[in-house]
Amino acid sequence: MQRHDAPLDSGLSTLAILLLVTCHSSMVQTMESKAQKKWAMVVDLDRCTGCEACVVACHAENNIPTVGEEQAAMGRAMHWMRVERYYQGDFPNVRVKFIPVFCQQCDAAPCEPVCPTYASYHTAEGLNGQVYNRCIGTRYCANACPYNVRFFNFYNPVWEKPLHLQLNPDVSVREVGVMEKCTFCVQRIKAAEITAKADKRELKDGDVQPACAQSCPPKALVFGDLNDPTSEVSRLAGSNRATRLLEELGTKPKVIYLQRESWGDGKES
C-alpha cells in the first residue's frame, strides 16, 4: 500500500505547492505591473527630536481611541505611530536614540498572506490595506508583523462627549474586534487623487501629506512617491544613510530610515 501511496502523495503535494507559488507570484506580478505610485516615507533620524508631535497628529487624524490608564498599562494602548526610545552608553554618558515606528508598508508584508479573509492585503499602489469590515479578528497579522505596528480593538472605543465632535469624518471609527494600523493616511491620498482627477492633472510631489509628516516640526518625516525619480523621497532614499528597519527579514519595507551620521562609528560628536 505504502508503495502506491508515496508517489501519489508527493505528487499531489508538489502540485499544491506549485499552485500556491504560481497564485502568489501571479498576484504579485499583476499588482506590480499595475502600480503607478509607490508611496513611501523617509524618516531622518538625525532630525527626529522625539517630540512625538507625529503621535498626537496621528491620533487626531485617524480617530485612534485612547484606551485609558488601566488598559494602557496592560499593553493595549493604541498608537499607529510611536517613538521608540533606546538608550546607549552608561550613566552619565547616556544617549537616547529615537526611532519613530509605524506600519512599514512592506512590499513583502508578512501580515498579508496570513490573513484568512483578505482583510489585510496589498493594494495596487503597494500599500498594506486594512479592510476593517472584512476583519474577523484572528490577530494573525499582528503576530506575523515583525514591527508590532498592528493594534487590536479589545473593546469598543469610547469618546467622552463632546470629544467625539473632533472625530475625523473621512476616517472610519473602528469597532470592537478589528485590527487597525497606520494607513499612510489613505484618506488623504484618496482625497488628493479625486481632486487631481477633477482638475484633470496628475498628482504632484507634496500633494499628499500624512498627518505625521505634516506636523513634524524638524521635518524629519518626508512622504512621497518612490516611483517618481524627482520626488523628495526618491532623492532622500538614495542617500548613503538610507537603511530599512529589520531589513534582514526580507519584508521590503517602504519606510526608509536615514541613520544618524554621528552614531554609527561610536564616536562622540
Place this chain on the structure above:
Amino acid sequence: MLSGSQSRWIVIFVAACALVFLIYVGRADTRSPRADEDTRARVSPVFTPAHRSVLDAVRDFFNRRPVPVQPLAFTHKVHLANGMHCTDCHTAVEAAPVAGIPGVELCMTCHQMIAADKPEIKKLAAYQKRGEDIPWQRVYAFSPTVHVKFNHAPHIRAGVECKTCHGDMTQQTVAVRAVDLNMGYCVNCHRQKQASTDCITCHY
C-alpha cells in the same frame, strides 16, 4: 418515549418560535430612529460605535435597517414634475462626498409664495419661524460597520445617473430606499465601468 405526534408538535413549535424570532428581527422598524438617538444622546455621556443592544447588532448583521419616517411629507414627484433638477436642491453633489440636503431657508425661497397655504408648507414655515432645521432622516446611509466611505462627486463626474442608485425619483414622494446598495451592486457597476475594485477604494 415521545410518540410520533408529540415529537411532530415539538418540531412545529420550535419552527414557529424560530419564525417569530426571525420576523421580529427582520420586521421593518418604524420607530423614528432619530427620536431614540436623541434620548440616548442625552443620557449617554460617551460616544461609541457599539451597537445599542444585542437585537440591534442582530438586525445590523442581517442588514435590516429602520425605515426612516420623515418629519414632512415632502414630495420629489411634484418638484421634479415642475421642472426642477436634482442639483437645484442637492447642490453639493458634483463637488463633495455628500449630496447635501437643503436647509429650510432654501425651501422657503420658493415656498414663501408657492403653496404657502398647504398644511405641510405651514409646518415648513413653522420650522423656519422657530429657527430650526428640518430633522430629515437619512435614507441611504451605510451602516457604520461596513466602513464605506462613499463620495458622490467622482460618481457624478464619471457620468453615473442619480437614478442608478436612487431609483426613479419622479415617482417617489419622500425618498425611499428603491435600490439595495449592497456591495454586490457597487462592485458590479465598478467592474462594468472598469473602475477600481480595490478594497480601499471604498473601505478605509
Place this chain on the structure above:
Amino acid sequence: MEKSPNQITEDLLRPLLRTSPKYYFAVALLAAVVVVAFAAFGYQAYSGLGVSGLRRPVFWGFYITNFVFWIGISHAGTLISAILRLANATWRRPVTRCAEVITVFALSIGAMFPVIHLGRPWLAFWLIPYPSERQIWPNFRSPLVWDFFAINTYLIGSVAFLTLPILPDWALVRDKASGWRKRVYGFLSLGWRGTPRQWSRLESAMHIMAIVIIPVAVSVHTIVSWDFAMAPVPMWHSTIFGPYFVAGAIFSGIAALILAMACLRKFLHLEDYLKPLHFDNLGKLLLMMSLLWFYFVFAERLTTWYGNEPSEMAVFWTTQQGAYAPLFWTMVFCNFLLPFPILAIKRLRTITGTVIASTAVVAGMWLERFLIIVPSLSHKFLPYNWGTYRPTWVEITIMVGTFAGMALLYALFAKAVPIISIWELKLGLHEKSEVRSQETEGRGKLAFGGQEKLET
C-alpha cells in the same frame, strides 16, 4: 478467565441498558461546567476580547494553546487505531474504539477555539468559500484557511472511521433492546444484517479508511504547526515544526488515551477487557514518543543556541532562564524526566504507573503548546515592544469547560455506544479458538491479546 461471547455482549452492553444515579449526577455536574464556559464565551462575545488577558504583543494566548493542545489530543485515536489496524495487532481490539472517540470529540473541541478566539466570532463563516455577490473568497494563502479545510477533512474522516465499525454493534443493540432503544438503534445501524457481503464491504471500507486517515492526520497537525511556522516570528519560523508538532500530538494523544482507558476501566468495570497488557503496550508507545519528543526539543534548542541569532536568543533565554523558565523545566520534567523512568522500567509500567506518566505528559504537552506560543510573541524583534501575558478568569473558565466538555461527551458516548467493539472482540475469540484447534502443542501463553496475529 476466558469470556464466552454471550458474556461479552452482556458485559459491554450493560452501560447502555442500565444507568446508575451516580452517572446522572456526574453528567449534570459536567454539563453545568460546560454551561458556565459557554456563558463565559457569551460574555466575551458581548463585551469584546478585552475580557481575556490577551494584549499587545501577545495576541494569541490560552485559546490558541488549547486549540493546538486539543488538536494534538485528537491524534490519539484515529492515527493509533489506524496504525494498529494496518499492523494487525490483535491486542488493539478493546482499545481502538475508545481511541477513535477521543479523536472525534477532541477535534470538535479543538476546532471551537479558533472561533472562540476571534475578535468577531459571528463572522467566522467567512472562512467558508461560498460564492457571494461580493465576489470575495477566503485567502487560500493563509494557514488558517488550510486549518479550516484540514480540520474539517479530518473530522469527517474520523467520524466515518469511528462510525463504520460501530454499525454491527448498533445492530446488536437493536436486536437486544426493546422499545424506543430498538427504534433508535435500528435507525442508527443503517439496516445492518450481518450478511457476508456486508462484512466484506465493512472490512474493505475499514481498510481504505485506515490507509487514508493516516496522511490526513499527519497533515492536520503539520498544518496546525504551520500556523506558527509560516510567520516570521523568532522560534516559530522553523522547518522542524511540522514533524515536531505531529510527534507531540501523538505523544499527548497516547497519554490521553491511557487516561481515558483507565477511567473507563474503573467506572464501567471493564477490568476483564482493558487489561494491564494494554497499558503496558501503550506505555511502551508512550515511552518511544517521550524519547522522540525529547529529541525534537533538544534538536530545536541546540540548533537555536548554536545559531545565536539575537532575536531567537531573546526567546531562547527567556524560556531557559527567564520568566518562562519555571514552566519550561516543569514541561521537561513532565514530558521526559518523570515518564521516562516510569515507562522504561518494566516493574513500574503498571496501570498506575502509566496513568501517572500520562497525567504528567498531558500537563507537560499543554505547557509545551503554551511555551511555543507565548514566549515568542512576547519577545519579537524590537525590544521596545516586549511584553507579558496573563490569562483572565474568562480564558480559564473556557479552558476548564472544554475539559469538562470532553468528559461529558465521552460519558454520553459510552452510554450510547458500546465503548469496546463487541464484534471485534468476538472475532478475536473466534480466530483464537481456530488457532487453538490447529496448534497441537497448546501454546497457552497465546491467550487473547497476544502480541501478534498468527499468519493464516
